[in-house]
Amino acid sequence: MADPRGFLKVRERELPKSRPVEVRLRDWKDTYAQRQEGQPFLKEQAGRCMDCGIPFCHQGCPLGNLIPEWNDLVRTDQWADAIERLHATNNFPEFTGRVCPAPCETSCVLGINQPAVTIKNIEVSIIDEAFERGLVAPQVPQRLTGSTVAVVGSGPAGLAAAQQLTRAGHTVVVYERDDAIGGLLRYGIPDFKLEKEHIERRLEQMEAEGTRFRPGVAIGTDITWDALRRRFDAVVVATGATVPRDLPVPGRELDGVHYAMDFLTPSNKAVAGQPVEGAPHAEGKHVIVIGGGDTGSDCVGTSLRQGAASVTTLAIGKKPPTERPAHQPWPTDPILFEVSSSHEEGGERSFLASTVEFVGDEDGHVRSLTVAETEYLEDGRRVPKPGTERQIPADLVLIAMGFTGPETPELVQQTGAETTGRGLVRRGDDYASSLPGVFVAGDAGRGQSLIVWAIAEGRAAAAAVDAYLQGSTELPAPVGPRTVALRG
Ligand SMILES: Cc1cc2nc3c(=O)[nH]c(=O)nc-3n(C[C@H](O)[C@H](O)[C@H](O)COP(=O)(O)OP(=O)(O)OC[C@H]3O[C@@H](n4cnc5c(N)ncnc54)[C@H](O)[C@@H]3O)c2cc1C
Numbered sequence: 296m297a298d299p300r301g302f303l304k305v306r307e308r309e310l311p312k313s314r315p316v317e318v319r320l321r322d323w324k325d326t327y328a329q330r331q332e333g334q335p336f337l338k339e340q341a342g343r344c345m346d347c348g349i350p351f352c353h354q355g356c357p358l359g360n361l362i363p364e365w366n367d368l369v370r371t372d373q374w375a376d377a378i379e380r381l382h383a384t385n386n387f388p389e390f391t392g393r394v395c396p397a398p399c400e401t402s403c404v405l406g407i408n409q410p411a412v413t414i415k416n417i418e419v420s421i422i423d424e425a426f427e428r429g430l431v432a433p434q435v436p437q438r439l440t441g442s443t444v445a446v447v448g449s450g451p452a453g454l455a456a457a458q459q460l461t462r463a464g465h466t467v468v469v470y471e472r473d474d475a476i477g478g479l480l481r482y483g484i485p486d487f488k489l490e491k492e493h494i495e496r497r498l499e500q501m502e503a504e505g506t507r508f509r510p511g512v513a514i515g516t517d518i519t520w521d522a523l524r525r526r527f528d529a530v531v532v533a534t535g536a537t538v539p540r541d542l543p544v545p546g547r548e549l550d551g552v553h554y555a556m557d558f559l560t561p562s563n564k565a566v567a568g569q570p571v572e573g574a575p576h577a578e579g580k581h582v583i584v585i586g587g588g589d590t591g592s593d594c595v596g597t598s599l600r601q602g603a604a605s606v607t608t609l610a611i612g613k614k615p616p617t618e619r620p621a622h623q624p625w626p627t628d629p630i631l632f633e634v635s636s637s638h639e640e641g642g643e644r645s646f647l648a649s650t651v652e653f654v655g656d657e658d659g660h661v662r663s664l665t666v667a668e669t670e671y672l673e674d675g676r677r678v679p680k681p682g683t684e685r686q687i688p689a690d691l692v693l694i695a696m697g698f699t700g701p702e703t704p705e706l707v708q709q710t711g712a713e714t715t716g717r718g719l720v721r722r723g724d725d726y727a728s729s730l731p732g733v734f735v736a737g738d739a740g741r742g743q744s745l746i747v748w749a750i751a752e753g754r755a756a757a758a759a760v761d762a763y764l765q766g767s768t769e770l771p772a773p774v775g776p777r778t779v780a781l782r783g
């Protein structure tokens with residue numbers, strides 16, 4: 296039972312303080328300091344939860360996190376029960392608690408006329424405290440089924456599927472083409488948002504439970520998809536949506552114009568102490584980031600830490616509103632103007648900016664961009680408005696315009712697997728692909744999304760695989776492949 300007056304006694308949200316910008320720009324460590332130093336206000340904040348008759352926060356979260364239950368367990372200092380309730384729906388709260396955009400908070404009932412409950416911070420505090428207190432132990436299966444499952448791709452979808460299936464008693468091998476496990480958690484998201492020790496700690500638990508990891512193995516080249524299918528009773532395709540969207544304007548071929556991931560991945564590798572040669576680096580350069588999403592924001596924080604001379608983000612659309620507009624009412628997840636920790640650190644942001652051309656010098660290196668104001672046509676198309684062109688200096692351009700879908704050529708050529716018109720791996724309502732025994736989870740089937748959706752899909756796909764292998768399943772399936780977010 297929640298404190299019935301909690302939200303009346305404490306009306307304001309209180310969150311851990313981030314480290315001063317000038318300090319955090321000198322390293323790659325987590326932006327937030329206080330998480331490690333304890334939070335005297337945490338119980339009071341958890342006490343603001345009203346234990347609503349209809350907890351709309353559940354609706355916002357694809358995992359169906361039992362938010363009011365663990366809020367009250369934090370308020371009453373019952374950490375063992377709090378982590379049990381949190382893990383009941385989420386395999387990896389240390390990831391979502393750090394980098395999820397928290398749609399649960401935008402649908403929190405308290406948010407109608409007060410600031411929402413600090414759900415995300417309470418979540419990450421529970422899992423950090425649980426690790427600290429030794430409350431996160433391996434859950435080794437009581438018996439093995441004798442069935443084998445290959446999971447291809449080690450991002451949050453693959454890892455969630457693997458953990459669920461291992462705990463259900465199947466023998467699970469996770470294949471990853473990169474040299475380390477984690478997918479975009481490892482080599483996409485920078486350390487200042489997610490330090491990699493959080494991945495290591497979870498992988499230790501998974502290995503102790505029996506999941507086997509095979510990094511450095513690309514399915515389709517090192518092992519063919521057909522050989523994999525012959526070797527395992529079931530296969531989960533969790534290969535992500537890694538094909539970047541391009542910007543085919545004149546000058547695209549110039550040196551210094553790169554996809555965001557060709558910049559972020561080597562940067563993450565360098566931070567991990569690996570040798571990186573020939574990768575784009577922002578030191579002393581005028582950096583232009585094209586695209587205003589998470590990937591673009593990560594490019595800003597990374598460029599600033601590498602010592603860029605200037606960083607400008609160009610977004611083709613209008614600047615979103617800072618308050619919920621009437622057409623995106625509670626409890627939908629509104630599209631608002633967001634200031635990420637990277638945006639706090641510096642750089643300019645320009646909206647309604649359409650890139651017309653990359654302009655180079657005689658050596659073939661980009662030196663500036665021609666940018667025009669975006670004009671909206673009646674049919675909704677966005678085009679550069681003639682006569683509004685301007686030049687902005689650029690030595691390094693990072694294209695962060697999202698991803699079009701998964702890389703499927705080998706899968707399709709070697710197995711005949713069907714894809715959708717959008718290039719995603721086709722799947723039915725039970726996550727099954729067009730191939731018997733092959734299932735699809737995460738961005739590979741949904742398209743570019745969020746970590747919380749990848750975990751939810753990994754859990755649900757695991758339930759489908761278990762039912763396929765055993766005839767029935769008790770594993771939870773929080774979302775279907777066609778479940779969509781409550782968008783405004
Ligand atoms: C830069 C960036 C920042 C982001 N920031 C956030 C954020 O702050 N919050 C958030 O919620 N979401 C964020 N996202 C989105 C989020 O990371 C993804 O939605 C999520 O990781 C998808 O999980 P996944 O498991 O489906 O795929 P991925 O994480 O993409 O993992 C797929 C893995 O499969 C491997 N693979 C592919 N093909 C093969 C093969 N043939 N053989 C073996 N392995 C293969 C890939 O190497 C990769 O490691 C971000 C994305 C990017 C790019």
Ligand code: SF4
Pocket residue numbers: 343344345346347349350351352353362363366402403404405412414
């Ligand atoms: S909607 Fe908000 S106040 Fe209500 S139960 Fe969920 S977190 Fe608590």
